[in-house]
Amino acid sequence: MTEISDYIIKEINPLCTDESIETAQDLFLEFPYSHFPIVENGIYIGCIGAHDVELLDHDMKIGDFRYTFERFFVRKDTMWLDVLEVFAKNETNLVPVLDNDNNYLGYYEMDDIIRFFHETPFLREEGGILIVEKGAEEYSMSEISQIVETNNARILGMFISKAEMDRVQITVKISLGGLNEIIQTFRRYNYEIVSEHQEDAYLNNLKDRSDYLDKYLNI
Numbered sequence: 001m002t003e004i005s006d007y008i009i010k011e012i013n014p015l016c017t018d019e020s021i022e023t024a025q026d027l028f029l030e031f032p033y034s035h036f037p038i039v040e041n042g043i044y045i046g047c048i049g050a051h052d053v054e055l056l057d058h059d060m061k062i063g064d065f066r067y068t069f070e071r072f073f074v075r076k077d078t079m080w081l082d083v084l085e086v087f088a089k090n091e092t093n094l095v096p097v098l099d100n101d102n103n104y105l106g107y108y109e110m111d112d113i114i115r116f117f118h119e120t121p122f123l124r125e126e127g128g129i130l131i132v133e134k135g136a137e138e139y140s141m142s143e144i145s146q147i148v149e150t151n152n153a154r155i156l157g158m159f160i161s162k163a164e165m166d167r168v169q170i171t172v173k174i175s176l177g178g179l180n181e182i183i184q185t186f187r188r189y190n191y192e193i194v195s196e197h198q199e200d201a202y203l204n205n206l207k208d209r210s211d212y213l214d215k216y217l218n219i
Helices: 019-031 050-054 064-068 078-092 110-120 141-149 179-186 201-217
Strands: 035-040 044-049 094-098 104-109 127-135 153-165 167-175
Touching: 019 035, 019 050, 019 064, 035 064, 035 104, 044 050, 044 064, 044 094, 078 094, 078 110, 094 127, 104 110, 127 153, 127 179, 141 153, 141 167, 141 179
Parallel strands: none
Antiparallel strands: 035 044, 094 104, 127 167, 153 167
16 A cells, blocks of 8 residues: 655755755746755755745845745654645645654655545545534544444544534545434434435435425415
8 A cells, every 4th residue: 555655756856055046946937836945954944935935136045044934844654634734734735754853855745645635545435425513522533433333334534624613513434325324323413414415314304394385385
């Protein structure tokens, strides 16, 4: 199985603090990156942004502008979901990868991490997507797992997809099976079903009653 560290790229050397701003400007013209890593004596010290480089004097040294550096990175053993979070939080399409001594190892590209995500069972395996909601102090991931598994299904993945002060929504991907039974069990545990499902017998019953009432009132 492919590991996320297999996607570390070493194709382009990092910029050094003693190189000119013009070197950085040329690099950003050649490659469509939002940021690029800077090292000093082989140690990562930050990233310089493409937008910042455009505004700087091309004759000066990169190290003269270290106050503009952004210092995001991941470790070689950082989990892929945490890597994706670093991309999102820093609005970047490149993230440096370091070892535990902050030595620069290479970088991840956003497209590769998305590709890795597409290879996970959460997206590849067939299943149903269910979004449930409950109070922020009331829900439990272990309870959600128990509800799914006691209905003879298995979880392919789940994550918190929305969080507010007092309510949380959890997106769950479930192996194909008796989705209606799972939905009704969630309701018995006071979870609100946010997503709509054709298999939802409760809502189908309400719709049938509503249609019957409409016909009765229109007689």
